[in-house]
Amino acid sequence: MIFHVLTIFPEFFAGPFAHGVVKRAQDAGLLDIRIHDLRDYTFDRHRTVDDRPFGGGEGMVLKPEPIFLAVESIWPARTPSQKVILLSAQGPLFDQAAANRLSQESELLLICGRYEGVDERVAEHLADEELSIGSYVLSGGELAAAVVLDATARLLPGVLGNDTSAAFESFQETGHGEGLLDCPHWTRPADFRGWKAPEVLLNGNHEQIRRFRKESAIAKTTRLRRDLIKDGPERGE
Numbered sequence: 001m002i003f004h005v006l007t008i009f010p011e012f013f014a015g016p017f018a019h020g021v022v023k024r025a026q027d028a029g030l031l032d033i034r035i036h037d038l039r040d041y042t043f044d045r046h047r048t049v050d051d052r053p054f055g056g057g058e059g060m061v062l063k064p065e066p067i068f069l070a071v072e073s074i075w076p077a078r079t080p081s082q083k084v085i086l087l088s089a090q091g092p093l094f095d096q097a098a099a100n101r102l103s104q105e106s107e108l109l110l111i112c113g114r115y116e117g118v119d120e121r122v123a124e125h126l127a128d129e130e131l132s133i134g135s136y137v138l139s140g141g142e143l144a145a146a147v148v149l150d151a152t153a154r155l156l157p158g159v160l161g162n163d164t165s166a167a168f169e170s171f172q173e174t175g176h177g178e179g180l181l182d183c184p185h186w187t188r189p190a191d192f193r194g195w196k197a198p199e200v201l202l203n204g205n206h207e208q209i210r211r212f213r214k215e216s217a218i219a220k221t222t223r224l225r226r227d228l229i230k231d232g233p234e235r236g237e
Contacts, residue, residue, distance in 0.1 A: 110148060184220060
């Protein structure tokens with residue numbers, strides 16, 4: 001899968017994508033990340049990418065011209081499989097379902113907003129969708145782009161090594177099921193400062209372990225994220 005990231009701070013991504021799962025996926029050829037400097041698509045000596053908003057107001061707004069030119073230069077003959085995502089505080093919330101959906105695409109281009117926002121014509125006539133990673137305002141879309149890319153990339157076949165790993169994580173509609181939080185986990189030592197790991201996890205009975213993990217996932221979700229519990233019959237088996 002190919003990810004393009006359009007930003008005025010390309011050096012930002014030297015850190016987030018140089019470690020862990022994303023780095024290993026790139027090294028294995030499972031993931032191709034291409035960072036593009038928005039200022040490369042300007043023509044004045046100051047490499048201007050922003051201007052004052054019409055009608056007045058605080059802050060500056062990213063201009064449409066360099067953004068359109070960048071996307072059209074990256075994809076001279078854009079196809080339906082090449083999706084443009086505008087990262088902004090106004091977009092629908094990015095969640096695990098969105099990550100699963102995006103992981104089915106072959107090529108994505110993430111536009112990192114900055115300053116007071118982006119000229120609305122980018123959202124209306126260039127981007128396929130807007131996304132926000134939370135109901136708060138960031139200084140720019142770079143952090144959001146890193147989040148979207150990481151959450152999406154780890155769902156690609158082969159990225160986690162074990163293709164079933166992602167199925168049992170929090171919010172997935174598979175594994176423990178219905179978008180629950182992941183179940184609690186314990187590791188060695190079995191007895192740490194008098195706090196013991198549940199005996200059921202040590203007895204080797206896989207069916208009992210499976211049931212315990214599902215029940216624990218439901219209990220933890222109910223306690224920490226009641227909003228994720230769907231209405232309907234009692235969960236369990």
